Amino acid sequence: MSAAVLELQRITKRYPGVVALDGVDFTVYENEILGLVGENGAGKSTLMKILIGLIQPDQGTYRLRGAPVVIKNPAHAANLGVGMVFQEGCLVPNLSIMENLFLCHEIGFRHFGFLSKRKMRDAAHAALGTVKVAADLDTPVSETTPAVRQMIEIARLLWLSKLYQQRNPVLILDEPTTVLTDDERNTLFSIATELKSQASIILISHRLQEIVETSDRILIMKDGKRVANIQARHAGIPEIEQMMVGHAFAADRFREDEQIPPGDQVTLTLENVSKRGVFEPLNFEVRQGEIISLVGLVGSGKEALCRCIAGLEKPDTGSIKLAGKRLTPGSPSEAVRAGIGHIPIDRRSDGLALGMTIAENVNLLVLDHLKVGGFISPQREKKNALRWIQDCRIKAPSPSTMCVNLSGGNQQKTVIAKWLSSKIHLLVLDHPTRGVDVGAKDEIYRLIRQLARTGVGMIIMCDTLEEDIGLCGRMLIMKDGQLVNEVNCPPYRKPSPSDIISSIV
Amino acid sequence: MPNTVTSMLPHRSTSWLSTSATKGRKWFQRSGISGQLLALIIVMGIFTIGTRGKYLSLVNLQVILSLAAIPAIIAIGLHQVVVLGAIDLSVEGVVAFCVVIVGFLAHNKFNANDVGLWIIPITAGVGGGAGVINGLLNTKLKIPSFISTLGMSWVLWGLAVFVSKGQTIPLLNNPLRAVVNGYVLGIPNLAIIAFLIFAIIQLVQDRTRFGRYLYAIGGDEVLSAQAGVKVHQTKIFVFGIAGVLYGLAALFLAVKLDSAQAITGNNLLFPAVTAVAVGGVALTGGIGGAKNAALGALIVTALNDGLILLDVNPYAQQAVNGAVLVVAVALTIDRKKLGFIK
Ligand SMILES: Nc1ncnc2c1ncn2[C@@H]1O[C@H](COP(=O)(O)OP(=O)(O)OP(=O)(O)O)[C@@H](O)[C@H]1O
Ligand SMILES: [Mg+2]
Numbered sequence: 128m129s130a131a132v133l134e135l136q137r138i139t140k141r142y143p144g145v146v147a148l149d150g151v152d153f154t155v156y157e158n159e160i161l162g163l164v165g166e167n168g169a170g171k172s173t174l175m176k177i178l179i180g181l182i183q184p185d186q187g188t189y190r191l192r193g194a195p196v197v198i199k200n201p202a203h204a205a206n207l208g209v210g211m212v213f214q215e216g217c218l219v220p221n222l223s224i225m226e227n228l229f230l231c232h233e234i235g236f237r238h239f240g241f242l243s244k245r246k247m248r249d250a251a252h253a254a255l256g257t258v259k260v261a262a263d264l265d266t267p268v269s270e271t272t273p274a275v276r277q278m279i280e281i282a283r284l285l286w287l288s289k290l291y292q293q294r295n296p297v298l299i300l301d302e303p304t305t306v307l308t309d310d311e312r313n314t315l316f317s318i319a320t321e322l323k324s325q326a327s328i329i330l331i332s333h334r335l336q337e338i339v340e341t342s343d344r345i346l347i348m349k350d351g352k353r354v355a356n357i358q359a360r361h362a363g364i365p366e367i368e369q370m371m372v373g374h375a376f377a378a379d380r381f382r383e384d385e386q387i388p389p390g391d392q393v394t395l396t397l398e399n400v401s402k403r404g405v406f407e408p409l410n411f412e413v414r415q416g417e418i419i420s421l422v423g424l425v426g427s428g429k430e431a432l433c434r435c436i437a438g439l440e441k442p443d444t445g446s447i448k449l450a451g452k453r454l455t456p457g458s459p460s461e462a463v464r465a466g467i468g469h470i471p472i473d474r475r476s477d478g479l480a481l482g483m484t485i486a487e488n489v490n491l492l493v494l495d496h497l498k499v500g501g502f503i504s505p506q507r508e509k510k511n512a513l514r515w516i517q518d519c520r521i522k523a524p525s526p527s528t529m530c531v532n533l534s535g536g537n538q539q540k541t542v543i544a545k546w547l548s549s550k551i552h553l554l555v556l557d558h559p560t561r562g563v564d565v566g567a568k569d570e571i572y573r574l575i576r577q578l579a580r581t582g583v584g585m586i587i588m589c590d591t592l593e594e595d596i597g598l599c600g601r602m603l604i605m606k607d608g609q610l611v612n613e614v615n616c617p618p619y620r621k622p623s624p625s626d627i628i629s630s631i632v
Numbered sequence: 633m634p635n636t637v638t639s640m641l642p643h644r645s646t647s648w649l650s651t652s653a654t655k656g657r658k659w660f661q662r663s664g665i666s667g668q669l670l671a672l673i674i675v676m677g678i679f680t681i682g683t684r685g686k687y688l689s690l691v692n693l694q695v696i697l698s699l700a701a702i703p704a705i706i707a708i709g710l711h712q713v714v715v716l717g718a719i720d721l722s723v724e725g726v727v728a729f730c731v732v733i734v735g736f737l738a739h740n741k742f743n744a745n746d747v748g749l750w751i752i753p754i755t756a757g758v759g760g761g762a763g764v765i766n767g768l769l770n771t772k773l774k775i776p777s778f779i780s781t782l783g784m785s786w787v788l789w790g791l792a793v794f795v796s797k798g799q800t801i802p803l804l805n806n807p808l809r810a811v812v813n814g815y816v817l818g819i820p821n822l823a824i825i826a827f828l829i830f831a832i833i834q835l836v837q838d839r840t841r842f843g844r845y846l847y848a849i850g851g852d853e854v855l856s857a858q859a860g861v862k863v864h865q866t867k868i869f870v871f872g873i874a875g876v877l878y879g880l881a882a883l884f885l886a887v888k889l890d891s892a893q894a895i896t897g898n899n900l901l902f903p904a905v906t907a908v909a910v911g912g913v914a915l916t917g918g919i920g921g922a923k924n925a926a927l928g929a930l931i932v933t934a935l936n937d938g939l940i941l942l943d944v945n946p947y948a949q950q951a952v953n954g955a956v957l958v959v960a961v962a963l964t965i966d967r968k969k970l971g972f973i974k
Contacts, residue, residue, distance in 0.1 A: 181858070202860030217858060221851035221918035222844070230848055231860035233841045241839040 129157040131193075132295050132327055133178065133209070138187035140173055140351075142532070144524025147173040148184070149351040157295045160319060160328045162342030162359065164335065166371055166564040167536025168522035169348040171331050175299050178329075179204040179211045192294070202231065208293030210284035212300050216276050220269035225251045227268050228283050232290060254286040255279070258318055274311035277303055281318075285326070298322070299329045302535065304337060305562045308425050316341050333536070333564055334590070335364045347371055372566040380569075381597025385576040386618040389600060390415030392450075394584035395436070395553050400445035405431045406608035408445060413553065413584040418575065420587050420599035420616075423631060427605040429588060430472075433555050436586065437469035438462030449552060463492070466552035470543055470559055478542035479530055486512035486526035488541050492549035515544040520570050536563045540571075547574055554578065556587045560594065572598065592624045604630050664920060667963075668912050668927045675931060679938030687938060690818065696930075696937050698820035702881050704929035705826050706900060707907040708833055709877030711925035712870045714908055715850045717917025718770060718777035720874050723904055725785030726762045728792040728897030730755045730882035735801035735892025742801055749807060755879040762788060763875020767868030785901075792894040800893040803886065812887045822884060826926070829877065833922040846870060850918030906953060907932050909960040919964070932956070 133155040140148040148170045155161055163171050176182045177189075180198030189196055191207060198204045201211070211217075218227045228251050229236065236246045251264050258278040268276060281298060288296035300319075304312045319328050319341065332338050338345060339362055347355040347370045355370050369375050395413040406428030413419050421429040434440040436447060441457025448454065449465045462469075471478050480488055489512045490497060497507040512526040519540045523533055530538055539562055546554060559575070560568045575585065575598060589595040595602065596616055604612040604627065612630040614622055679687040686692065706723055713720040734755060739746040747754060762784060769780035814821045837843035845866045848856040857863050881900075886892045911928020913920030935956065939949045 200860075201858045205860075217855050219848045219851035219855050219859070219918075222847055226844055226847075230844060230856070233844060241835070242841070242844075244839075 129159070131156050132191070132297055134188075134190040135174075135178070136188045136190075138174065138177060138184045138189075140170075140177065140182065140184050142524075144528075146351050148177075151187075151348070151351070151353050153346070153353070155297055155327050155329060156344075157327060158323050158325075159343045160323060160330055160341055162338035162345040163329055163331045163348065164333070164338055164345065164367060164371060165348035166350075166522075167540070167567055168534040169371075169564075170351040171348055172301055172534060174348075175211055175301055175329070175331070178297070178299060179209055205284065205287050206291050206293075208284075208288035208291065208296035210280075210287070210296065210298060212277050212280045212284075212298070212303060216273065216280070218268045218276055218279060221267055223265045223267055224255075224262055224271065224275075224279055225264040227279060228254055228286065232287060235290070250286070254282045257285055257322075258282045259314070272311075273306035274308075274315070277307075277315065278318075281322075285322070288326075295326055297327045297329065299331075301331045302333065302562055303330070304332055304334060312337070333562055335367055335565075339364060339367070349373070368565045371564065376565065376569065380572075381594065382569075382572050382576050383597065383618040383621070385573075385580075386418075386600060387416055387579060389417035389584075390582060394450060394582075395586075396446075396448040396451070397436075398446050398448070400432070400435060400442045400447060402428070402431055402435065402440065403443050404608075406605070409610050411603060411610070413586060415582045415584060416579045417601065418579055418585045418587060418599045420589065420595040420602045421605060422588070422592065422595050422602060422627065423605035426607070427631075428608040429605045430557070432605070433469070433557060433586060433588065436462075436553075437467060437555050439469070466550065468546040468549065468551040468554040470546055470554070470556045472557040472561065478545075479538055481531045481538075482529065484527045484529055485516060485521060485523055485533070485541055488530055489515050489526075489544045489548055491545055496550075511548065515548045518570075518574065519544040519547070520567050536567060539563055540567060543571060543574070547578065551583055553584045553586070556585060558588060558590055561590055592627060596621050596624065596627070602627065606631060663923075664912060665923055665927055668910070668924065668931060671910070672927065672931050672934060675934050675938065679934075679941065682938070683941050687941060692937065692941070694815070694818065694820060696934050697823040699937065700930045700933035701820065701822035701826040702884055703900075703903045703907055703933060704926045705829055705877050705881045705884075706904040707911070707925040707929045708826075708830055708922050709874035709881075710904050711908045711911070711913045711920060711922065712833070712846060713777070713874050714913050714915060715846055715917060715920060716867055716870055717850050717853070718867070719915075720763075720766065720777065720781045720871065721901060722762065722766055722781040722784040722788070722875075723878055723901045724897040724899075725788030725792070726759050726875055726878040726897075727882040727885065727900055728894040729762070729788040730759050730879045731886045731892045731896045732792040732796045732801075732894055733758055734883055734886040735796060735803070738806055738886075738892075739804045740801050740892070741804060751808075751883060752880075755883040756876045757879070759879020759882065760872045760876040763872040763878070764868055766875065767871030770871065771864040771867050789894065789897065792897070796892075796894055798894065800891050802891045806887050806890070808883070808887045809890070812884055822888075825884075829880075830922050830926040833873075837921050842866065842869070847918055852918075902953070902957075903929075903932060906957045906960070909957055909964060912960075912964050914964045915961055928960075 131154050135153040138148050138151045138153065151174060153174060165171050177184050179201045180203055181201055189198065204210065219230065225247055229247060233242055236242050238246065248264060255262060258281050260275060260278045262275060284296060284298055303315060307315060322328065330338065330342060339359055342359045345357050345359050345362055346353060347367060349371060392415045393412050394415050397409055397411050399408040399410060401408040423429045431440060435442045438457060438459040438461060446453050447456065449467060454465055455461050486508060490508050493511065494503055497503050497511060499507065509526060516526055521537050521540045521544065523537060530541060533541065543559060560571055563571065579585065587598060589598065599616050602614040602616055603610055614627060616622060710720050710723065734751060736743065737745050737747045737754060738751050766781050766784055769775045770777045811821055816824060837846065845861045848861050849863055849866060853863060885896050889896065907928035908925050909915065910931050911920065911924035913924050936949065939952065
């Protein structure tokens with residue numbers, strides 16, 4: 128086995144009410160891809176933030192390339208060749224790609240006291256070449272896709288490690304694939320595998336498939352402790368899941384036995400709804416308690432269609448009716464009032480008030496039901512919040528924890544809880560299980576089934592085709608802005624993914 | 633290569649420039665002043681028609697340039713604070729205080745002081761000092777710039793009136809008088825000075841690390857700090873430069889009026905803020921440079937000059953300016969950055 132780059136021992140980190148890390152030992156070897164998995168709130172991100180000096184551990188030792196170090200801040204870590212690509216991204220949005228690449232390390236580009244654009248350009252092309260990005264260097268980062276942003280960050284970290292002559296840098300990728308399309312994901316992993324010859328990579332993900340396929344070694348964390356360290360080639364997904372959550376999962380993953388036939392009443396009707404250049408006139412209905420899954424590649428128009436239904440975009444033609452009543456197109460507030468819920472894909476920025484507590488977020492839409500004599504009753508508020516925190520298995524010290532302090536997956540569960548607790552007739556779920564752990568996924572499936580039983584119609588777009596097939600009762604397949612096929616998915620007589628892929632591509 | 637970004641700008645198929653000029657057009661779109669140049673042309677066009685050409689006479693153009701110079705200098709100082717994502721409301725107080733200092737230290741009627749040309753570094757230094765205090769209040773004491781600079785303005789204004797007892801101090805034979813009021817090749821010297829200040833600041837913004845850090849902080853302060861940007865140092869420096877430019881503006885105003893009095897500071901903030909906003913500097917921070925501030929000052933001055941030529945009632949003129957400010961902010965603000973409006 129090759130030498131260790133990073134060695135952390137007995138790392139402990141406490142927050143009010145939680146022990147985020149409890150005496151964790153953590154070692155990274157040269158030229159390896161290390162998969163790090165664990166439930167939401169297990170402490171993965173906290174450990175990584177300690178690696179780059181964003182937070183300091185309460186206890187524990189940190190050795191880098193054999194020598195003990197104290198990492199003061201992320202800039203210091205980057206100089207030492209340890210860097211992290213954040214889920215939210217850490218590039219400055221208004222600066223260009225080139226400016227971001229070299230931010231704070233421009234000193235070598237000075238030419239008679241002024242920065243030489245030409246020198247910077249050459250270096251930028253070379254740096255981006257290592258991650259196979261050909262980009263217009265003057266584009267502001269805010270106008271690039273998440274995939275490109277990740278690559279810029281990786282390129283920056285590699286460039287810095289060269290600049291400061293740090294052998295074998297350590298790159299941390301915290302849930303990089305949650306924001307990527309399938310193609311981009313494959314590119315990322317092929318680049319990661321190539322970079323292995325000169326760097327170590329720590330990969331965090333809730334998609335165990337990609338962890339098992341990409342990593343050399345897998346670490347499993349649970350409740351702030353390291354519970355296992357296994358070689359990836361000996362690992363099976365069910366075993367990993369069991370170690371993460373503490374119990375095994377039934378074969379009936381998507382709770383098919385709870386699937387019910389749709390009701391008679393029509394909840395949502397779309398008539399000739401279209402958006403120019405995005406999707407052509409469409410007609411379909413969603414019945415009470417029916418789960419419809421929209422599938423299609425990126426660019427098939429399914430995302431825009433969902434946004435139209437939620438009132439976030441205005442269709443060019445056609446009408447959208449909820450229980451026979453026509454909705455004003457392009458009005459999100461009317462959609463919410465009429466009872467259409469929308470769980471967006473980017474829950475961090477679209478769905479959650481980060482500065483508010485879990486209870487406040489969960490209760491936001493149901494405040495009217497929590498009133499006693501015209502005023503909001505604190506007891507009821509607490510009771511409702513507690514109930515949903517339990518139902519959705521949000522892991523937090525108390526309902527009054529601020530949402531900023533929650534782990535990524537628990538923030539997502541909070542948004543889901545907010546909609547589930549409100550009185551809705553139709554729910555649009557855009558990747559409801561993205562970034563949540565296996566245990567919570569199961570919980571979300573259970574909640575979806577429960578909502579269906581109470582008559583809520585749902586439109587879902589899932590992370591994997593298996594999930595789509597497993598959850599839905601009917602599948603609508605979109606391709607190039609058209610509805611090309613409709614497939615029934617009754618329980619126990621589900622189509623296989625290969626049947627469906629042929630009509631998607 | 634699957635991950636390639638080409639230019640993200642909208643491609644228009646109908647082009648009024650030849651294809652060989654695409655590079656120029658790209659520069660034009662990216663320059664961040666295309667809209668402002670267009671606005672300036674429209675404003676000037678309308679008034680030229682409205683005044684039957686009188687607006688475009690040499691004399692009037694000279695008037696516009698010399699009137700635009702001081703607001704431009706102030707706006708160039710102010711806009712960098714706005715790029716940081718902060719605001720500086722201390723202009724009027726700083727100018728009032730610096731003007732009174734000029735009254736006391738330059739050759740005058742009331743005392744025997746005469747520091748000669750030393751008055752330039754002195755006023756710049758006093759203004760800069762006030763700016764540095766603004767910066768320290770903002771970074772070290774963590775007082776929102778809106779409050780700290782407003783407080784600073786009132787403190788300095790009060791001191792200026794108190795120290796000068798509200799008097800007007802006539803200046804005698806100021807050595808700068810000829811420079812401030814003169815022309816070179818028909819161009820007012822003050823406009824040349826403003827242009828030089830613009831050129832220096834623009835160069836610093838484009839080609840130095842300080843410039844990078846300024847825009848990085850404006851884009852995202854937390855992320856910049858993580859990348860290693862010295863946020864406090866940069867901010868204090870920006871407030872300091874703003875103060876230096878207010879101090880210089882104060883000196884030029886006093887010399888131009890040939891007298892020093894605290895009320896010279898009045899009515900300077902609004903035009904400066906309007907110039908910054910009209911120039912296309914986003915009040916949300918991170919966008920717009922010295923060229924925007926300078927051009928904004930020129931547009932606002934050209935507009936007001938035209939309104940005066942057309943004999944528009946001064947109150948109506950004020951209303952026009954107010955509307956221009958609100959519209960400019962509405963057009964330039966980066967709404968993505970605002971979760972909610974306060
Ligand atoms: N600043 C903070 N204040 C209080 N508690 C915190 C803070 N940061 C993290 N925590 C808590 O520490 C625990 C570990 O969080 P962490 O973000 O490391 O989880 P994670 O393993 O990355 O989960 P996920 O898969 O959901 O991203 C959680 O219980 C979280 O609520
Ligand atoms: Mg995390």
